[in-house]
Amino acid sequence: MTKLDPRLHAYRPDLADIALQGRVEAERYVSPRLVEVIEPVLSLRKAPRFDAMQLTQAMLGEEVKLFDEQEGWAFVQLARDGYVGYVNANALSPNRRAATHRVAVPSTYMYPEAGLKTQPAVAITLNAQVAVIAEEGQFSRLDNDRFVFSAHLRPVETVEADFVAVAELFRHVPYYWGGKSVQGLDCSGLVQLAFEASGIAAPRDSDMQERALGEELPANALGELARGDLVFWNGHVGIMTDAETLLHANGHHMMVVAEPLRQAVDRIAARHGEITSIKRVAL
Incomplete structure (x- = not known):
């Protein structure tokens, strides 16, 4: 069988989403229960431990597919972006509301x-x-x-007109791996939350965003960038606020900063490599 991305498909050796039956091998297949996040910000982790890596976060009121619950930990998939991991089961409620x-x-x-x-x-x-x-x-x-x-x-049906303006509200917020709130966020978390507020569905991780978002520009387009263009590196993404300025959450500054793109390109190239793509998203 072709290996499915475990970030976006709920399966383990002992159980799997019933929708994946015939695509993955597991001891049993289960239908998820729909529940709701009742904590303000909920960490989704790689393993059922509080010291496990944070993969992303879910917000109050977010819908979650619950597959399994053991010893206070729930194996879930976020309905909004499909991300899979473990959350504190006490932060979930079966009493789903109609958000207004x-x-x-x-x-x-x-x-x-x-x-x-x-x-x-x-x-x-x-x-x-x-x-x-x-x-x-x-x-x-x-x-x-x-x-x-x-x-x-x-x-809930209203959206923001400019995802870049949303992202700019988070300038100086601390860098936090897996975060996607004003308490702390990472590069792809900043992109995703800004897009969500603007009514645009966006995947969670930068490699997913690079494949899914916008129209690719030529490699020599650095001198022709515009507000809203996304610049990708291997494992990193930033948003252009104008033709010359990149807004991004990054581990160098350990916060969200707006800096000259050329400065960021030179610094990142020295440690992590060159730009992998530039994508244009209609504002």
């Missing part, structure tokens, strides 16, 4: 009352989904009896 709004700012708070001084306040981040049941002054009451400042929410 999404968080449209890098971060905001859920308060116990419709007042900015009330505690405890819980931070939620861009692209989290919530269910609004009433309006109280400047605040929206959620179905969990918490309140969010209404101006920080948008109806």
Whole structure:
């Protein structure tokens, strides 16, 4: 059998998604249960341990396919981008809501009352989904009896007009492997969350994004780049904010920075190689 990418296909030697029966070998095949993330930000890990590598993150309200649960760990696949891994089972709920709004700012708070001084306040981040049941002054009451400042929410069907402008909101956010929130993110996480806010489906990892996003430009197009172009290296991606400036989360600065593209190209080439492709995405 052809080996399927385990990042995007739920299978292990002992069990697999029933949709993969006949494509992978496993002791048993199971149908997933649909559950929902109830933590503000949930780490999806490579193995069922808290010290295992973080692969990506899921946000509050995100739908998850649950295949197996053992000793407090759930083997899941994120419905939004198909990524597979392990999460804390206590952060999932079978009680799925009909989300009405999404968080449209890098971060905001859920308060116990419709007042900015009330505690405890819980931070939620861009692209989290919530269910609004009433309006109280400047605040929206959620179905969990918490309140969010209404101006920080948008109806789930509305999207941002410019994914680059979304990404620019995260300048100076710390680099964090597998992260995709204002608390920390990596290069492909920045691209994905900006695209999600703009209504564009994007894969999680940079190699997937390089294959799936945009139209490829010629290798000699460095002098003709435009806002929104994506520049790829082996294992890295950045977003052009204009013809000369690259915005990217990177391990050199350990945060999201905007720097001259030529400067980034020279530095990255010395350690990791040359640009592998440039992709143009319509704004």
